[in-house]
Amino acid sequence: MSGKFGKKFEQVCDVLDRHEHHPDNLIAILQEIQEVYSYLPEDIMTYVATALGVSPGSVFGVATFYSHFTLAPKGKYVVRVCDGTACHVKRSEDIIKALEEELKLGGGKNTSDDLMFTLETVACLGACGLAPVVVINEEVHGSMNPEKAKALIEKIRSGETGHG
Template sequence: MLKKEEKKQLDDILKAHDYNKTSVIAIMQDIQKIYHYLPQKVLTYIAGELGLSEAKVYGVATFYENFSLEPKGKYVIKICDGTACHVRNSTAILNEIRSVLGVSQEHPTTEDMMFTVETVSCLGACGLAPVCTVNDKVHPAMTPEKARALIEELKEEAANEN
């Protein structure tokens, strides 16, 4: 069941898109910015509000790799493993970040829901390789040492917000 505040937030998103069922992808993108994933109860709600079947909405959510049905951390770190990044040792960066955060490919999110670590095929920044992004902000010319420092910086940022 959705809370009153959640429902209002979702209604605002739907209203911004004129409750247009052809805008379902953009609506899901806006929702994912808030939740960092697409909760089942939210997909059910927007399906009903848009007059779409839940199967249709889930089909869209599962077709596009950018959408997630699993909860993600506050900071989503994507490490590029495309050719340019891979040959410049992105694997060492991935291993360092996973080691520092205590996550794995099978369990990519920290228990405190602060970090999620993912690999992607390409971030489209080959000239800056190797790269990673944190919540879509590009961090170029990464090294394992820079990655470790970035994690510490993010932890400090999170601590200062509390």
């Protein structure tokens, strides 16, 4: 833990320096900052506005325009369920419902209270041959069904508590 002391904010400073504090590079700056924090914290966006000499409102405008950016912290595991045409006809909706139930999400809430899981749907992952597809962080799981998806969550949970 101590080895990481203050690292994240220093990375923000490095990102800003690398982009020479130029407002034209705002999108790239936000992308790199999101890689550091996994989302865009308000205070950091305010800092970016100060450093670039623009209003916090314009940073907020860009951050909310692109769906790539997220303003709320995401869970340690980002679960993306594909709901593209192929996955949809193969009943991806049931998987989404099952996962929402399992993770106690839905109604606008997509991150679990323990900040462990974030559930997202995506339009198409381009892996239609494996439909329906669930991607957890970088790992792709094909031919899913509600039971298999729940089992994946269960596996992660037991792994986490085992380490905890």
